[in-house]
Amino acid sequence: MxxxxxxxxxxxxxxxxxxxxxxxxxxxxxxTNVLNLAFGSLLTACIFIEYGLTGHSTNLWVAxxxxxxxxxxxxxxxxxxxVGAFLRRGATGIGIAMVTIAxxxxxxFSLEAIQGxxxxxxTASTPSTFSIGGVVVSSSQLTVIxxxxxxxxxxxxxxxxTKLGLAMRATAADVSxxxxxxxxxxxxxxxxxxxxGALCGVCGVLLGIGEGSFSSSTGSDFxxxxxxxxxxxxxxxxxxxxxxxxxxxxxxxxxxxxxxxxYKTIAAWLILIAVLILRPQGILAEFASERELVx
Amino acid sequence: xxxxxxxxxxSAAPGARLALxxxxxxxxLTACSSSASSGSSTTGGSQVLEIANFSPFTGPNAPYGYFQxxxxxxxxxxxxxxxxxxxxxxxxxIVDNRGEPADAVPAANNMLANSPNLVGIVDGDSGLMSxxxxxxxxxxxxxxxxxxxxxFDHNPYPYFWRTTPGDDIAGYTLAAYVKFxxxxxxxxxxxxxxxAAQGNVPGLVAGAKNLGLSIVTNQALALDQTxxxxxxxxxxxxxxxVIVTESDPQTAGVLLGELKQAGWNGPIVGTSGTLGTDYDxxxxxxxxxxxxxxxxxRIISYAQQSGPAWETWKTSLLxxxxxxxxxxxxxxxxxxxxxxxxxxxxxxxxxxxxxTNPVTFNPFIAKITQxxxxxxxxxxxxxxxxxxxxxxxxxxxxxxxxxKFHNSGGLWAGExxxxxxxxxxxxxxxxxxxxxx
Numbered sequence: 001m002x003x004x005x006x007x008x009x010x011x012x013x014x015x016x017x018x019x020x021x022x023x024x025x026x027x028x029x030x031x032t033n034v035l036n037l038a039f040g041s042l043l044t045a046c047i048f049i050e051y052g053l054t055g056h057s058t059n060l061w062v063a064x065x066x067x068x069x070x071x072x073x074x075x076x077x078x079x080x081x082x083v084g085a086f087l088r089r090g091a092t093g094i095g096i097a098m099v100t101i102a103x104x105x106x107x108x109f110s111l112e113a114i115q116g117x118x119x120x121x122x123t124a125s126t127p128s129t130f131s132i133g134g135v136v137v138s139s140s141q142l143t144v145i146x147x148x149x150x151x152x153x154x155x156x157x158x159x160x161x162t163k164l165g166l167a168m169r170a171t172a173a174d175v176s177x178x179x180x181x182x183x184x185x186x187x188x189x190x191x192x193x194x195x196x197g198a199l200c201g202v203c204g205v206l207l208g209i210g211e212g213s214f215s216s217s218t219g220s221d222f223x224x225x226x227x228x229x230x231x232x233x234x235x236x237x238x239x240x241x242x243x244x245x246x247x248x249x250x251x252x253x254x255x256x257x258x259x260x261x262x263y264k265t266i267a268a269w270l271i272l273i274a275v276l277i278l279r280p281q282g283i284l285a286e287f288a289s290e291r292e293l294v295x
Numbered sequence: 296x297x298x299x300x301x302x303x304x305x306s307a308a309p310g311a312r313l314a315l316x317x318x319x320x321x322x323x324l325t326a327c328s329s330s331a332s333s334g335s336s337t338t339g340g341s342q343v344l345e346i347a348n349f350s351p352f353t354g355p356n357a358p359y360g361y362f363q364x365x366x367x368x369x370x371x372x373x374x375x376x377x378x379x380x381x382x383x384x385x386x387x388x389i390v391d392n393r394g395e396p397a398d399a400v401p402a403a404n405n406m407l408a409n410s411p412n413l414v415g416i417v418d419g420d421s422g423l424m425s426x427x428x429x430x431x432x433x434x435x436x437x438x439x440x441x442x443x444x445x446x447f448d449h450n451p452y453p454y455f456w457r458t459t460p461g462d463d464i465a466g467y468t469l470a471a472y473v474k475f476x477x478x479x480x481x482x483x484x485x486x487x488x489x490x491a492a493q494g495n496v497p498g499l500v501a502g503a504k505n506l507g508l509s510i511v512t513n514q515a516l517a518l519d520q521t522x523x524x525x526x527x528x529x530x531x532x533x534x535x536x537v538i539v540t541e542s543d544p545q546t547a548g549v550l551l552g553e554l555k556q557a558g559w560n561g562p563i564v565g566t567s568g569t570l571g572t573d574y575d576x577x578x579x580x581x582x583x584x585x586x587x588x589x590x591x592x593r594i595i596s597y598a599q600q601s602g603p604a605w606e607t608w609k610t611s612l613l614x615x616x617x618x619x620x621x622x623x624x625x626x627x628x629x630x631x632x633x634x635x636x637x638x639x640x641x642x643x644x645x646x647x648x649x650x651t652n653p654v655t656f657n658p659f660i661a662k663i664t665q666x667x668x669x670x671x672x673x674x675x676x677x678x679x680x681x682x683x684x685x686x687x688x689x690x691x692x693x694x695x696x697x698x699k700f701h702n703s704g705g706l707w708a709g710e711x712x713x714x715x716x717x718x719x720x721x722x723x724x725x726x727x728x729x730x731x732x
Contacts, residue, residue: 002528002532003525003528003529003532006524006525006528007525009524010522010524010525013521013522013524014520014521014522017521109353112353116357116620117352117353117354117355117357117358118357118358118572118573119544119545119573119574119576119577120576121548121576121577121579121580122580123580126583129556135524135528136556136557136558138556141522207521210521210549211521211545211548211549212548212549212552212577212580212581213544213545213548213573213576213577213580213581214545215355215545217354217355218519218545221519222519222521252520253522253524253525256517256525256526257525257528257529260514260515261488261514261515261516261517261523261525261526262488262515262516262517264517264520265517
């Protein structure tokens with residue numbers, strides 16, 4: 001029973017981190033149709049910025065504020081200045097994806113070149129712990145889960161209840177029609193990059209503090225699973241990313257418990273393949289015709 | 296102007312001359328390169344002899360590369376201060392293999408093709424040996440290694456030398472430590488699912504069986520996950536008395552933190568793969584320095600931290616390698632001491648053979664550890680050889696005794712990870728008992 005509870009609780013904890021980042025990644029793609037493969041490196045950059053600016057603080061609230069702000073700024077810079085420049089010159093989807101890969105490698109290896117190929121660690125803290133049915137959970141882990149829930153609710157309310165959210169959904173569905181309705185795609189795009197970056201930054205700092213240490217490749221390593229969650233749920237669908245994150249989180253913990261820890265990653269990817277065989281567009285997405293890149 | 300009326304002739308003549316000149320230069324360069332790659336003449340010359348540090352210098356295992364480089368630079372400093380080798384100075388070069396076979400093989404080929412004065416290689420990455428050692432051997436370049444790939448326990452390559460035991464022996468040593476230094480009989484084996492970490496498991500399992508210990512759980516961890524709570528629950532549920540582990544630093548940080556969270560305050564025994572400031576940082580961040588010092592013991596090949604060899608090493612390190620990042624903290628770092636000794640051994644072998652040609656001096660790498668005059672430094676060895684004596688180089692990392700497979704076992708110890716001092720030496724007899732001999 002304890003093992004089942006452990007699978008559930010820590011599956012949700014894994015899913016929480018994946019969901020925060022996955023929603024940011026997929027939301028930005030949904031609005032701009034730009035596959036931002038630099039997302040993982042930007043996540044790492046946010047950890048480094050938070051680590052440096054806060055003096056290695058492990059205060060989650062301060063960390064999230066710094067992470068969100070730095071992530072939003074960097075993301076806007078990447079999206080509007082760099083990627084936007086290529087889009088305005090008529091770059092295609094594959095070309096833009098390659099640009100974002102280049103940005104990812106530049107950021108990662110610049111961090112390594114400047115900071116060194118070393119591990120950076122936070123000072124050990126002793127968070128309070130709670131026993132839930134025999135499973136010990138720390139206050140930090142519960143906070144991460146809580147933050148993920150709040151972030152998902154906030155994204156839902158933004159998309160459903162605000163004009164910006166309406167503009168984002170409309171742009172994601174049909175940018176030409178949206179443009180003709182007087183909605184500025186450029187502003188909507190900028191908002192998507194900002195929001196995506198903020199979620200990226202929050203995910204990054206929670207990941208870094210949660211693991212206690214990080215290096216220049218931390219975000220890139222995590223990004224693969226995060227992207228899998230987004231694709232599993234249907235790329236471009238924030239609700240899909242939430243569902244995909246939950247599925248991957250639970251399945252990987254279950255595989256570790258039932259089979260062996262070696263099968264954690266294997267199980268997650270097998271689930272992705274299985275779902276995509278049955279629904280190639282992902283769990284929540286529908287097939288759509290080729291979409292315009294939003295410049 | 297005749298040339299202007301005959302444009303084809305004008306353009307052909309300079310082009311032909313250019314091609315001829317290029318051909319001559321190319322032939323000359325090839326000749327120089329060939330002679331350099333076979334080693335400099337024994338009558339001396341101005342070439343600087345190169346020891347290549349073939350290690351990761353980027354990526355998660357980069358700290359090991361810098362340990363190695365520190366050791367080499369320290370040795371070369373002392374060698375050059377003592378007049379060099381046969382009139383040549385020596386130098387250490389960095390060859391970044393990034394810790395991945397896909398990157399290591401091109402890096403090795405590039406190094407071998409573009410290093411005309413290469414006389415030796417120091418390396419230590421278990422996971423790369425099977426793909427790169429054959430290349431070094433084919434190029435007739437001695438590789439004095441610290442890598443633990445168990446395939447090399449029966450090494451077939453004459454240019455490969457190793458002064459640390461294979462990872463399987465390391466596994467037996469873990470079992471021996473648990474048996475003879477603790478009162479534990481139930482072991483939880485928790486290793487990363489990479490080749491280097493998993494190389495310890497067969498020896499640990501076999502050693503535990505030979506010594507009457509039981510492995511109550513054997514977890515192969517997927518690396519760099521955000522949580523290992525499920526694995527921790529399985530470990531706790533198995534009721535071990537000691538946890539034996541190896542993983543990369545980030546994995547260790549998460550694992551140790553969640554073990555602490557689950558209430559584990561028992562002993563943890565790490566392999567030599569847990570050696571390094573990055574692992575220490577991650578572990579201390581997870582459980583605190585006091586707990587790390589109290590609970591954790593690291594099993595490593597033992598090197599005495601005193602005596603003439605160590606004093607010379609320390610001086611060379613603090614003087615000669617002070618520009619290398621982090622070097623000042625490596626005075627007791629085994630993986631910096633090893634390449635220091637390895638570089639000295641290559642240099643002394645060249646002196647003993649009176650040749651910088653690797654084909655000639657390679658067999659002398661063993662001979663300089665079998666002589667009658669014990670020496671502890673390059674300078675001592677050089678003086679003894681000049682006086683016509685045969686030498687036995689006993690460096691910082693202790694006595695070297697190569698077997699027919701060019702392997703030398705060395706001593707082992709359980710080490711405090713904070714003070715880096717040995718808490719318990721593990722005798723060869725204890726290890727042999729673990730192996731079932």
